[in-house]
Amino acid sequence: MDRLLSVAFESPVWGMTLTLGAYIIGVIxxxxxxxxxxxxxxxxxxxxxxxxxxxxxxxxxxxxxxxxLAYILSLSAVVLAVPAYRNLDILKKFWKxxxxxxxxxxxxxxxxxxLVGKAMGTELSILISLIPKSCTTPIAYGVSESLGGVxxxxxxMVVLTGISGAVFGPALLHLLxxxxxxxxxxxxxxxxxxxxxxxxxxxxxICGSMSSLAMALAGMITAFLAPVFxxxxx
Numbered sequence: 001m002d003r004l005l006s007v008a009f010e011s012p013v014w015g016m017t018l019t020l021g022a023y024i025i026g027v028i029x030x031x032x033x034x035x036x037x038x039x040x041x042x043x044x045x046x047x048x049x050x051x052x053x054x055x056x057x058x059x060x061x062x063x064x065x066x067x068x069l070a071y072i073l074s075l076s077a078v079v080l081a082v083p084a085y086r087n088l089d090i091l092k093k094f095w096k097x098x099x100x101x102x103x104x105x106x107x108x109x110x111x112x113x114x115l116v117g118k119a120m121g122t123e124l125s126i127l128i129s130l131i132p133k134s135c136t137t138p139i140a141y142g143v144s145e146s147l148g149g150v151x152x153x154x155x156x157m158v159v160l161t162g163i164s165g166a167v168f169g170p171a172l173l174h175l176l177x178x179x180x181x182x183x184x185x186x187x188x189x190x191x192x193x194x195x196x197x198x199x200x201x202x203x204x205x206i207c208g209s210m211s212s213l214a215m216a217l218a219g220m221i222t223a224f225l226a227p228v229f230x231x232x233x234x
Contacts, residue, residue: 015065022047036166039195041137042159063152070151073138083212090182091213098186102214105190106221107229109134114233124234125150131226133157136193139219143226158193165192166199185210190218 025047026040052059091098110131117127129149132140137158144154169192173184181204188196189211197215201208 013065015062016069018048018051018062019044019066019069022051036195036199037163039159039163041155042163045156045159070141073141075138083209083216087209087213090210094182098213099217101186102190102217103221103225105187106134106218107225109191110222110225110229114229118233126153128230128234129154130157131230132222133161134191134193135219135222136215139223143223147226147230159195162192162195165196169196170199170203181207182210186214189214193218 022044023040026038026043029043030038030040048062051057052062113130113133114127117130122130125148128147129144129151131147131149132143132154135143135158137155140154140158141151143149144151165188169188170184173179173187178184178187184203185200185207188200188207192199193215197208197211200211
């Protein structure tokens with residue numbers, strides 16, 4: 001049995017098989033429980049950690065076997081053009097407040113992360129990794145990697161940010177009396193990317209669509225602003 005497992009772990013595809021299998025389980029768990037905090041990527045990460053610990057497998061070897069998935073993840077960012085195109089009419093009509101609002105929100109998340117991190121004496125590589133935490137994962141991964149951050153840590157922060165925004169965002173918006181569905185959708189999409197968008201769709205089609213649009217535009221804006229703020233602050 002040990003020999004069989006050793007051969008399996010040496011296969012160049014076992015890492016991808018583990019990743020995809022764990023993610024599928026995560027999707028099933030969320031669909032069954034309907035619990036927003038149990039995001040597939042979070043569940044999958046925990047399952048993979050437990051598996052690697054239990055089997056004594058090397059994380060670096062596992063990571064090397066997921067290079068292709070990481071490459072595909074970066075390319076998948078192009079699909080974010082779809083929600084922007086589908087909501088082109090609304091974007092044309094309200095382009096100024098939408099663009100200014102999303103830009104302000106994206107800039108605020110970056111500056112806040114940098115200033116709070118600096119105040120806490122955070123290590124530079126970790127601090128850089130926090131810059132794109134409000135982006136959707138494909139863009140956040142690419143931005144973190146290009147700036148010299150730790151992409152794996154960035155992905156973890158993206159998940160945490162998304163879950164926090166999806167769980168607490170709607171209540172906070174209600175407390176602040178932000179009730180317009182377009183405004184709520186844009187806010188959730190800008191700050192909490194895909195996870196916030198999933199939550200936004202539970203409030204209605206328009207709210208979800210606006211969140212999808214904000215997620216796409218916020219990712220593009222952050223990809224542009226991140227190197228600028230990194231050059232200013234570092």
